[in-house]
Amino acid sequence: MYRLDDRIVALATPWGRSAIAVIRTSGVGCLEALDPLFRGRKRPSSMRGYSLAHGALVDPGTGEMLDEVLLAVFRAPHSYTGEDAAEISCHGSPAGVERIMRTLLAHGFRAAEPGEFTLRAFLNGKVDLTEAEAVHEVVSARTANAHTLALHRLEGRLHARIDAIKEKIASVVAEVEVQLDYPEEDVEHPVSAHLIQEALHEVDGLLATYRVGRLYREGVRVVLAGRTNAGKSSLFNLFMREDRAIVSEVHGTTRDYLEGWISLxxxxxxxxxTAGIRDGGDPVETEGIRRTREILSHADAVIYLVDGTEGFSEGEEALIAELGAERPLIPVWNKVDASAVLPPPEGFIPLSCRTGEGFARLEETLHRVFPEAEGGGAEVVIDSERQRDALVRCRDSLEGGLDALSRGAPLDALAVYLHDAMEALGEITGEVTREDILERIFSCFCVGK
Structure with missing residues (x-):
């Protein structure tokens, strides 16, 4: 597990040449450790929180200037990590950044582990575990919808939903424990079973959002398949809105697969x-076809293109049926702008990659393949197996509690079910979390977050 009693440093901006790079530091004594490295009007250790200073960063051993920088200081507990922290904005030369990092590492700092800044924020009570996970999702979001859903979690909406469920369960726990603590009372108060039912309904509602959350977090894999020269590369370029794939009338031009992210x-x-599926071909093309079949085995959906000027080749209809039996498949009749095009069979989308005719219909059809996409406007979704598994345990405990009530089981049995439900919810927000779970979560983060 990470050490939390030392000073850490990491590049917060992507590696590479840029106008500005930002280097983050955090930890007890980090401002004092920067004093001998920073030459400006003020020493970092004397600066107020949320203040900036312009100066030079130097190597304390040689006095050599490393760069002209802007230093931002944050004081505990009012910083991202909850510790004293500083951010160094320097010029974005990779060579310059490397020199600064080497100097910091040689003078009291160590390289931060992936996600360590956010882990410290969590352990210092600046964010709960759902918000910490959302930091990673905000950075990783590939579309505006995915970004919005992650921001909702970052601002605490999932935490608020979990707290509302816990309050209902806690109210019932209080009722039960009063009766367990004072058994001598003659008056027996009924347990508010409706609150357990309401909590169960809320849990089921969150569980129902899991597929939506996973869809926007991980995306879907869609494979363009078909015989050689069916127009797959032209359609790929049309989706990408740029010429990524080589387009040629020569059969077997695509020897390997290309991939790219789009927002649908x-x-x-x-x-x-992917490489066109056909028999024969040279060894390189044969290997490309093998990889095509491997990718198809993991596809969430397939768009299968047929050259409308040639129609079906031998065995192609059987191949389409085979691929469509295992996953959603959208059949496309391509090159409808050609003078010699054959009439498209029923169920095929007529398409011209040259003119764009039929492309909007294809996009709409593909979007409908994933009904979970309609949940993209939800206020709160869950998107991790950890969150789902905890909610499943909570649901099972609540159902066990309702069953115990209906059977007239002793109240202490009901109390056990309710406490188990509360503990499962606490795991989601991080109130109850094992160290190995924390390490698994934060190790997925990029360095500098």
């Missing part, structure tokens, strides 16, 4: 342009 009405889609 807010849904992240990883699109694959």
């Amino acid at each position: 009405k807010g849904v992240p889609v990883l699109l694959y342009d």
Whole structure:
């Protein structure tokens, strides 16, 4: 597990050449550790929180200037991590950034682990676990819808929903424990079973959002498939809105697959342009076809293109039926702008990659393949297996409690079910969390977050 009693440093901006790079530091004594490295009107350790200073960063050992920088200081507990922290804005030269990082590492700082800044924020009570996870999702979001859903969690909407459920359960726990603590009372008060029912309804509602959350978090894999020269690469370029794939009338031009992310009405889609499926071909093309079949085995949906000027080749209809039996498949009759095009069979979408005719219909049809996409406007969704598993345990405990009530079981049995439900909810927000769970969550973050 991470050490939390030292000073950490990491590049917060992406590596590479840029106008400005930002280096983050945090930890007890981090401002004092910066004093000998910063030359400006004020020492970092004497600066107020939320203040800026212009100056030079130097190597304390040689006095050599490393860069002209802007230093931002944040004081505990009013910082992202809850600790004393500083951010160094320097010029974005990779060589310059590397020199600054080497100097910091040689003078009291260590390289931060992935997600360590946010882990410290969580452990210092600045964010709960749902908000910490949302930081990663905001950074990773590939579409506006995915970004909005992550922001909702970051601002605490999921936490608020969990707290509302816990309050209902806690009210019933209080009723039960009063009767358990004072059994000598002759008057027996009925337990508010309706509150358990309401909590169960809320839990089921959150569980129902899981597929929506996963869709926007992970995206879907859509494969363009078909025989050689059916127009897959042209359609790939049309989806990408740029010429990514080589388009040629020569059969077997695509030897390997290409992939690229697109936003389909807010849904992240990883699109694959694959080698044409045919018998024969040279060893390189044969390997491309093998990879095509491997990608197809993991596809969430397939768009199958047929060259409308040639029609079906031998065995192609059987291949389409085979692929469509295992996953959603959208059949497309391509090259309808050609003078020699054949009439499209029933169920096929007529398409011209050259003119764009039929493309809007294809996009709409593909969007309908994923009905979960309609939940993109939800206020709160869950998107991780950890959250789902905890809610399933909570639901099971609430159902067990209702069953115990209906059977007239002792109140202490009901209390056990309710406490188990509360504990499961506490795992979602991080009030009850094992160390290995924390390490697994934060190790997925980028360094500097």
